Amino acid sequence: MKFIHAADIHLGSPFQGLKNIPANIRKRVVSSTGVAMKNLVQAAIENTVDFVCIAGDLFDNPEPDLETLNLAIDQLEILNAANIPVFLSYGNHDYLNAKIPGVIFPDNVSIFGEKVETKQITLVDGSTVDITGFSYNKRAEINARIEEYPSKNNQADFQIGMLHGSMDGLKSSEAHYAPFTISQLLAKNYDYWALGHIHKRQTLNDMPVIAYAGNTQGRHINEPGPRGISLVTINQQKQTDVQFLRTDVVEWTNVAVQAQKGMDLQQIISAIIQAVEPLAAQQLKLVNINLQNSNVLTPEILDELTSGIVLTQIQKQLDQEVFWVYRISLKVNNNIRIFSELDQAYWEKATANVFNEKKVQEKLGRLMELDFIAETYGNDLELNPLKDQVELMLKQRNALGDERDEN
């Protein structure tokens, strides 16, 4: 039995964290989730798989636009033409609703309903496979639906569970999404668990394999590195081979560059370019430069860095077909002494007064009305980067005026 386990294709998803990108890159970005879907379909055909499982979030939006729907239909139609069945469950992003009517998909697509159900398929070699799953019918699923999954049907040669959700305790905020525990899954005795929802590719258990395939195309810097699908082969002895196949066309990458004291602008630019250039690959690289130790740089250099001049220079010097450095994040490794040593204690004492969620949110005031601001500065706000940023800003402003040339 050979099949593809895919999840979180997120068709129609925009990329986050970019701004003012050139039109050609925007074009690639906008089409990337669709191209990833196409790559998935091609991979299925090239590897002559028995079927394809898509464990939720095929669409980024429960009300996908016409183009996106058409793209999905066309691609599923290609699989249909190749006689490859598709088992599709919807996730929290594309939960069952009238805007994605099941009838629009070709006959090879079996869609799971809101109740856990088992679909059966007989493979060319005569072996039978039971595939169990369900679709979300709303944005969140706080219930642990795992209890509804039946234990393995011994009539079938194989049983696969499809589940869009997160493991209990993985993250508290993820408990809204059909939480489960590994032991719950193991108790079902299935041969493979095709999980979705978590975009980071990971294997939770080896025998049987319980795994997230990860999403098929990274869409922001928190989804860095190669993205793709799992090509799963399970033989009659239940030996399972999982192979990762890339489907992404754009790859988000963090690149760390060490700032050195006394570096001038050109040195920084070439250090960044030297760090980026070796990363050239087939996929367009969207690069975030983490300029470590930026506090050692002079206020003037920091000014150039924050004003975007350096970024523009780098964007010009790198091949835009291969790289797009979209941001240079200034990172601070040590505490920067801003105030006089005499006042350092007060400075540190004041930190807690300033860098706390409440204070920050209070500062933001009505800006918090914006979803994405609320999201960025909402719960679990990481305060240290914020503090680093402020310190760097103060350093940049050379608050203490002249700084003696020491050493």
Next chain:
Amino acid sequence: MKINKIEIYGFGKWNNVIFDLKQDLQVFYGLNEAGKSTLRQFIYSILFGFAGGRGNHKYLQYVPKKAQGAAGYGGNLVVEYQGKTYQIERIKGKNGGKVNVKNMDDGLEMNPEFLTEMLGPIDQNAYERLLGFNQSDLDDFNDLGNRDDLRRHILRMGAVGSDEWIKLENDLKKEADKLHTASSRKRDLDLKIKQYKEAVDQLQADKAKLPDYQVTKDLEEASQQKLQQVRSEIAKLNTKITETNNLINTWPTYSETLDLKQKLQDIPEAYLNLDLNQLEVLANQIRENQNELRNLQSQLEDLPNEKNNVIDITKLDELQSKLPEVKLNYGQLEDLKHRFNRLNQQLEEIQAQYQVDLGNLKPMPEGQFVKLKDLLLKQKRKNADINQLKTQMLETTGSRSTHTNSNSNVVIGAAAVLVVIDFLIPLNWLFKLILLAIIIGGGYGLTHAKSADNVKPDEESLEDVLKRDETEAEQIKTAIKQIGDKTSFNAFPVEDWVALQSNLLNYQHLVNEMSELKGHLTQVEEQLDTFWKFSDGILPVDEHRKETLQTLFEQVNGMVEQDRKQQSISQQRQLLNKSVAERRAELDKLQIQFKQLNGPEINADFDDWLKQVRSAQHLNLRLNTLLESNQVKFFDQLQQYADLTKLQQLQNEQEQKLAEFKQAEQDILDQRANQLGELTGLKSRVDILAEQQLLSEQETEIKDLVSEWLTLQLGAEWVDQTLGVATKGRLPVILDKANEYFRQITNQRYQKIEFDKDDMINVTDEAGNVFEIGELSKGTMEQLYISIRFAFMQAFADTVRLPIIIDDAFVAFDDVRLRQAFSLLKKIAEQTQVIYFSAKKEVYDLIDDQKIINLNEK
């Protein structure tokens, strides 16, 4: 730490100068450019190091010009620290200069770190901010228009460099406010957010504009269904039109077929398959043979009947062979007769000259004749001589000319004889020639002889001569007479004798010749007789015909000819008969062949028949071609139609209908195109994904701006918090001092300063009235500020144990307040050394002259 002495080796304008400082308050007076700032910087530099060479700092280096100050860069401060005296020397060297610290009491060199220990946790920056005070600090405070700001300022004075921090805090806030404030609507960030919200709305609107998948699908399906209907109608109609077109196209064939069938209906089927060419060839051959046969028969008929030959053809042939000789014989006979007659005529002519029968005369023999002739010649000459003589005697010339004439006559006569001989006697021509020569020669001789005679005369007398001559002539005459007597010529005059001689000779000759011819004639006549006898035996000829040999000749030839013809006819007949037999056999054969072809009789109508059938066959061929075409399948259908117009009418109706359907199709297509076009247009105008992406980019932009704004805000907040915390932390330590200073500077008018929990500041006056800081006058507030500020300075000075350095801070003060301020300074100086730089002469009024160093004098 207290500075006791300042020794400058070389620093800016100062070279090798030493200032001894008072322990408490030391005032340096100097006009502008007197070197106050240099001196102040010297103190900082000795303590914290020389300024670096970079940036603005280099102006604070004060490295002396080479020409000046042999002592070089630097100097020392002698300070009192923890009860001991130290000299801190700093001269040129790396990293801020070379430092030497020496214990003045025991002269021991201290570890360089000892200076750091003395300075404590403070750098120049902090030192300047902490223990420096100048006009701008007051100005900054006074610039705060708002009482509350003043209050806040006071509450934040408790940190190193509070004033600058407060300034920065304000700057950050201002900068942040440029982006966004709690109530702003038109700042950068606000505008971005506004745009973003509009974009969100736009996206929503655009999404709403786009029909959803099902609607589009339904629309498409509905129009597709209609289109299919119309198209199926069109297809059906097209089939019908094709059929009709086929029928119309077939019509000419069809009607031609009918026509051909009509034309062929009377022609027996069998005829249509006849091989006419073969028939025709055979018929022609038969006819040819028949004609030939007829021809041969008529030739046979035309052949003359055969006759039996009367005469034996061989004899006839012999006869015919003899005919030419006979003809020649007749010719000879004629000729001979002719010659005979002519000879006879000549004979008669000669005879006619003479009365006597010449037949009875005989010519003189030759010899006699020659004598005669000679005698005659002599006679003649003698006669001529006699004549001449006679003439001469007559004195006239004689006539002798006759001689010549006679001589000529002789020659001519001889020639004439010869001619006759020649004519009459068939002599050999050679003989004739000799004869002629003789004659001519004779003539010649005669002539010569006469010439010889002529020479003689003259010698004798003419008479004598005449006599002799006449005698001689007589003699000659007698001789001649004698001759004549011997012959029968005497009957004839002598003069004629020569001619007679010739005529007799001719006569004799002619007679001989005639006799000879007679013999010939007889011979020929005998030959002819023999022939005729032979001829009569074979072919009896009329007596008349015998006269004309030609007739016989023709007859014989004719008979021979006829015989030959007879033979040829016979041969011809045989040949013809053979040909007839052959032809007949051939004809029989051909006719059998012809019969086998089932053709009609070959008669006069045959050609017409052939023509007719050939044309029919052509038509039939055409018919078959037509019937073989694939159009035949439409013939059955065509039977329904009487004529073409009916079909054309049908076609018109169908095409009209088709046009209607096509229009309907086009309408649907147009309608769909419109709908799709609208949709496509919408799609092209509305690129949801791109819009979403742009929206996301706007989010990023806003996030970045928010982050920038928040950083500024938090930075300001952090500074504010720090200052507040530091101030609050230090307030209890300085509060007593501040109260003391406030009382001092207000001349005891105010007694107490209080800070409450809510960051409010209250002051109590001498009467016990409590005022909120906001209620104080601006001047009082300034005094409050200076009191607290100096209290903090005093406190810091305790910690860092460094002198307070004040730079003309009170220039704006009136005399009263200046005095109050200086009284405060004096009080502070009791505890902490105060170094005061001033450019104002008033200091001399405010303080003991001894405590003033006039830099102008240095």
